[in-house]
Amino acid sequence: MGFNRYNNLVRSITNTYRSRTTYSCSSFYCNQRRTSVTSSSPCSDDQKKKSFSTISSSSYHLNGGPSYMRGAVFWEPNKPMTFEDFEMPRPKVNEVLIKTKACGVCHSDLHVIKGELPFPSPCVVGHEITGEVVEHGPLTDTKTIERLPLGARVVGAFIMPCGNCFFCTKGQDDLCEAFFAYNRAKGTLYDGETRLFLRGSGKPVYMYSMGGLAEYSVVPANALTILPHSLPYSESAVIGCAVFTAYGAMAHAAQVRPGDAVAVIGVGGVGSSCLQIARAFGASEIIAVDIQDDKLEKAKTLGATHVVNARSEDAVARIKEITGGMGVDTCIEALGNPKTFNQCVQSVRDGGKAVMIGLTLSGAKGEIDINHLVRRQIKVMGSYGGRARHDLPKLVKLAESGIFNLDAAVSRKCKFEEAGKAYQDLNNGSIIGRAVIEIM
DSSP states (O other): OOHHHHHHHHHHHHTOOOOOOOOOOOHHHHHOSOEEOOOSSOOOSSSOOOSOOOOOGGGOBTTBOOSEEEEEEBOSTTSOOEEEEEEOOOOOTTEEEEEEEEEEEOHHHHHHHTTSSOOOSSEEOOOOEEEEEEEEOTTOOHHHHHHSOTTOEEEEOSSOOOSSSHHHHTTOGGGOHHIIIIIIHHSSOTTSOOSEEBTTTOOEEEESTTOOSBSEEEEEGGGEEEOOTTSOHHHHGGGGTHHHHHHIIIIIISOOOTTOEEEEEOOSHHHHHHHHHHHHTTOSEEEEEESOHHHHHHHHHTTOSEEEETTTSOHHHHHHHHTTTSOEEEEEEOSOOHHHHHHHHHHEEEEEEEEEOOOOSTTOOOOOOHHHHHHTTOEEEEOOOOOHHHHHHHHHHHHHHTSSOHHHHEEEEEEGGGHHHHHHHHHTTOOOSEEEEEOO
């Protein structure tokens, strides 16, 4: 495909707004109310799935269906998550109950699990999901029901806009006041209540975004868009965070243009998605920086024109060498580390943009040379994610057209009961790209 034709396709897409198995009840499930999520066996793609879920979405209907579900609960730092029985969560007005099909394994969850980010507990993490619509909340408006009918395949964004606050009414879903005030601060949805309660005791369990590591999830309708049948449930889960975060950084914060030079520091799940988005936007030089050679080799297949191992060479000096001494137009920091924060700022050209998307230990500080910032007009900004109502449909189209390669983004698929092992491996740096938990 010629360059002009390729860019026309990208432009047309980015300007556009707009099998099933019934599992039998195994003795493992029925006889154990609490089971450790941690598994010693590695995640695998080719192993036959065990009978783990006991609920089939085909059995669910508005007038009946399962009265409980299974979910993975984080209790406190340095303690393994456990599987628990929950009362069936019920959506409220303009919320949707979905049968969760897949959930991505993200560092943001890991920060909560390790106690690095404050969040109420016990909670269910997981915020990068696909699923099937099985119920609408009472009094949900008819247009939402028409857009997301029963049985629809959907993908959810981790930033779940309320649609009514100051920022949402200005189209800035990524700054939604209700999302930060209620979900991120209190672990609830926007009436101040969680939708998750343990079966029997009725103990409330909090929600990191929609609490996606569960068989069913309640999601505000504004955070969902239709997933076409041409896209698989498992690989498409990464659209809701890894791809969504990368797009927000590139489209809204950096405003990458064709011909720009872009560097990405940290090429894990989100960073590697930044490489693909930069390529889709027509960046001419795309520099991947990491300390793991296997991740850098993978980066070459995702759009990186140059790779830099920051363990063996000076990353800033090498970036400037590649760009003829200028530095890049945009540098993305995808790790959340004070050292790489400084590298990001030092790597951009005069007038360039240093965009921080990596979360880190609560209260961590990054240092900036003030004179360099002032004299060279360096723009330093944060970017948390995209804008669900406008961006999520665009990202689905990018994936559907093949411009964003979902298969290349997902490096491992795990069974539901292997969730604990997946987070252990993520913490150890042994997951290249993104792992996905299959909950189907």
